[in-house]
Amino acid sequence: xxxxxxxxxxxxxxxxxxxxxxxxxxxxxxxxxxxxxxxxxxxxxxxxxxxxxxxxxxxxxxxxxxxxxxxxxxxxxxxxxxxxxxxxxxxxxxxxxxxxxxxxxxxxx
Amino acid sequence: xxxxxxxxxxxxxxxxxxxxxxxxxxxxxxxxxxxxxxxxxxxxxxxxxxxxxxxxxxxxxxxxxxxxxxxxxxxxxxxxxxxxxxxxxxxxxxxxxxxxxxxxxxxxxxxxxxxx
Numbered sequence: 001x002x003x004x005x006x007x008x009x010x011x012x013x014x015x016x017x018x019x020x021x022x023x024x025x026x027x028x029x030x031x032x033x034x035x036x037x038x039x040x041x042x043x044x045x046x047x048x049x050x051x052x053x054x055x056x057x058x059x060x061x062x063x064x065x066x067x068x069x070x071x072x073x074x075x076x077x078x079x080x081x082x083x084x085x086x087x088x089x090x091x092x093x094x095x096x097x098x099x100x101x102x103x104x105x106x107x108x109x
Numbered sequence: 110x111x112x113x114x115x116x117x118x119x120x121x122x123x124x125x126x127x128x129x130x131x132x133x134x135x136x137x138x139x140x141x142x143x144x145x146x147x148x149x150x151x152x153x154x155x156x157x158x159x160x161x162x163x164x165x166x167x168x169x170x171x172x173x174x175x176x177x178x179x180x181x182x183x184x185x186x187x188x189x190x191x192x193x194x195x196x197x198x199x200x201x202x203x204x205x206x207x208x209x210x211x212x213x214x215x216x217x218x219x220x221x222x223x224x225x
Contacts, residue, residue, distance in 0.1 A: 042218070043200060043216035043217060043218050043219055044152070044200075044214075044216055045216070046213040046214070087151065087152070096142050096154050096157040096165070096168075097142075097154075097214060098154065099144070099151050099152035099154075100151055101150055101151030102151055
């Protein structure tokens, strides 16, 4: 089983839609959680950290469920510029951050 | 520049040749990471340097891969006797503190390696 698993998608949604991605992790000792965004043929960039109580940044909401070992990302009012691959990232405390394979989002006009 | 700089941006080589990839981290960042990303896949951890501590080499896929870092500056990833499965984008990242700091990783644009 992979340490971090994501649905690869693609998720094709119209502008203005709400879309949610889930990510599961296997190590219950995982300590820190993040969502990164990667545009096509570009380097990953931090989108937001994920806190235990859940957190929001504009149209983006991240949640953590430690009991079920998953994190989620909700994007409201999708924009064309949100089209990208969203990487779930977990720190297990054992080594450098572990990246999921990513979920591809395509927002259509 | 202020960001992580990698060179070369593109490298095409023949199977069996050695290649060197270079990474200049952000000044003052003590941690440096190398990841590999094959086409359409996620990031695969290779190696992690933190200050003067022994590097975490646990992600290196074979003894053909090695990396060095000079103090808290430049790092070089070397791949000996390249194979076609080594074709990938090699991404370098740095951060101001160690992984326990759990902060943001700043990535370079990557070195795209193609082994013919």
